[in-house]
Amino acid sequence: MTTSQTARAAGTATEIKTLVREKYGAIARAGGKGASSGCCADGSLDMVGDAYAAVEGYVADADLALGCGLPTRHAGIAAGNVVLDLGSGAGVDAFVARRLVGDEGRVIGVDMTASMIERAGANAARLGYANVEFRLGEIEALPVEDQSVDVVISNCVLNLVPDKAAAFRETFRVLAPGGHFCVSDIVASGPLPEAIRTAAALYVGCVAGAAPEADYLATIRAAGFSDVRIAERKPIQLPDAALAEHLSPSELRAFRASGLELASVTVLGSKPAACCATDCCS
Numbered sequence: 001m002t003t004s005q006t007a008r009a010a011g012t013a014t015e016i017k018t019l020v021r022e023k024y025g026a027i028a029r030a031g032g033k034g035a036s037s038g039c040c041a042d043g044s045l046d047m048v049g050d051a052y053a054a055v056e057g058y059v060a061d062a063d064l065a066l067g068c069g070l071p072t073r074h075a076g077i078a079a080g081n082v083v084l085d086l087g088s089g090a091g092v093d094a095f096v097a098r099r100l101v102g103d104e105g106r107v108i109g110v111d112m113t114a115s116m117i118e119r120a121g122a123n124a125a126r127l128g129y130a131n132v133e134f135r136l137g138e139i140e141a142l143p144v145e146d147q148s149v150d151v152v153i154s155n156c157v158l159n160l161v162p163d164k165a166a167a168f169r170e171t172f173r174v175l176a177p178g179g180h181f182c183v184s185d186i187v188a189s190g191p192l193p194e195a196i197r198t199a200a201a202l203y204v205g206c207v208a209g210a211a212p213e214a215d216y217l218a219t220i221r222a223a224g225f226s227d228v229r230i231a232e233r234k235p236i237q238l239p240d241a242a243l244a245e246h247l248s249p250s251e252l253r254a255f256r257a258s259g260l261e262l263a264s265v266t267v268l269g270s271k272p273a274a275c276c277a278t279d280c281c282s
Contacts, residue, residue: 013162013163016160016162016209017112017138017162020112020113020160021112021113024066024089024113024115024116025113025114025115025116026115027064027066028064028089028090028113028115028116028118028119029115051070052070052092052096055070055072055073055096056096056099057095057096057097057098057099057100058092058095058096059091059092059095059123059127061090061123061126062089062090062091062092062094062095062119062120062123063090063092064089064090064092066089066155066156067092067093067155067156067184068155068156068184068185068186068234068236068264069155069156069184069185069232069234069264069265069266070155070184070266071093071153071154071155071182071183071184071266072093072096072097072100072153072182073232073266074182074231074232074266074268075097075151075153075180075181075182075268076151076180076182077097077100077101077151077153078100078101078150079100079101079102079104079105080101080102080104080105081100081101081105081150081151082101082105082106082107082108082148082149082150082151083097083100083101083105083106083107083108083149083150083151083152083153084107084108084109084110084142084144084149084151084152084153084174085097085107085108085109085110085152085153085154085155086110086139086142086152086153086154086157086158086167086171086183087110087111087112087139087154087155087156087157087158087160088109088110088111088116088120088134089109089111089116089120089155089157090116090119090120090123091109091119091120091123091124091132091134092155093153093155094107094109094120094132094134095107095123095124095127095129095132097151097153098129098131098132101131103131105131106131106132106133107131107132107133108132108133108134108135108144108149109132109133109134109135110134110135110136110137110139110142110143110144111134111136111137112136112137112138112139114136117134117135117136120134121133121134139157139158139161139167139170140161140163140166140167140170141166141170142170142171142173142174144174145174146173146174147173147174147175147176147177148174148176149174149175149176149179150175150176150179151179151180151181151182152171152174152175152179152180152181152182152183153181153182153183154181154183154184154185155183155184156184156185156186156264157183157185158183158185159185159186159187159209159210159211160209161209162209164211164216164219165219165222165223168219168220168222168223168225169223169224171223172223172224172225172271175271176271177271177272177273177274178270178271178272178273179270179271180268180269180270180271181225181267181268181269181270182231182266182267182268183266183267184232184264184265184266184267185216185264185265185266185267186207186209186210186236186262186263186264186265187210187211187212187213187216187262187263187265188210188211188212188213188260188261188262188263189212189213189259189260189261189262189263190212190258190260191212192208192210192260193251193254193255193258193260195247195248195251195254195255196208196243196246196247196251196255207238207243207262210262213263213265216267217267220267220269221269224271224272225269225270225271226269226270226271226272227268227269227270228267228268228269229267229268229269230265230266230267230268231266231267231268232265232266233263233264233265233266234263234264234265235261235262235263236261236262236263236264238262240252243255
């Protein structure tokens with residue numbers, strides 16, 4: 001069986017999560033930007049470059065180059081806020097958020113990879129940040145109390161979550177009424193071909209998990225969020241060489257012929273101030 005065929009054999013949520021943990025755990029243990037070289041774990045894309053260099057609160061040791069945007073730029077984080085970072089990795093966005101909330105605020109990072117939690121915690125301890133903590137857990141079942149967070153952020157992580165509806169329901173649950181989220185993620189212009197959707201390696205590489213943009217936004221609204229909008233968009237050019245590792249020549253030609261496009265988007269939405277339960281706005 002070829003590498004491509006082996007990759008396609010995995011398709012369940014459990015298998016995908018196992019692959020994600022293994023790949024991102026290896027990146028956490030290796031450390032440094034060179035471990036990934038892009039927003040995808042396979043190193044095929046770099047959507048951020050050196051944009052963090054001018055951001056206050058940036059910690060180079062926490063930057064593994066796995067993001068596809070700068071959600072803190074649009075998140076409207078204020079002093080004293082409680083911020084939750086979904087898929088916090090080594091803590092790069094959590095530490096930027098910490099600079100914005102100040103000493104009177106608090107930042108919680110959640111990641112399902114133990115090695116990432118360990119690395120992020122070590123970074124926080126070294127920096128002496130007592131108001132930043134990292135918790136091991138899955139986004140579809142957040143280890144966070146109801147209505148306890150003012151702002152939720154996430155950077156190129158929700159496209160790795162098989163059940164995005166559950167992820168946004170959990171985001172809604174933990175936000176206080178009137179709270180909001182800002183996430184950077186990867187979406188597609190339409191449904192991806194089966195050859196890409198079923199290639200587990202491309203899922204871990206943040207490509208196959210990209211939902212159609214219209215479906216993505218509909219999922220967010222179905223969770224109860226209002227004022228859902230895209231604050232920033234960047235087109236993604238997938239190199240043939242990256243896709244050819246996982247697709248046959250005919251599958252690659254079919255994908256190019258489909259005209260489908262991928263984009264990095266930064267999306268915002270709010271939990272209505274009058275809502276007190278997940279289904280109250282349905």
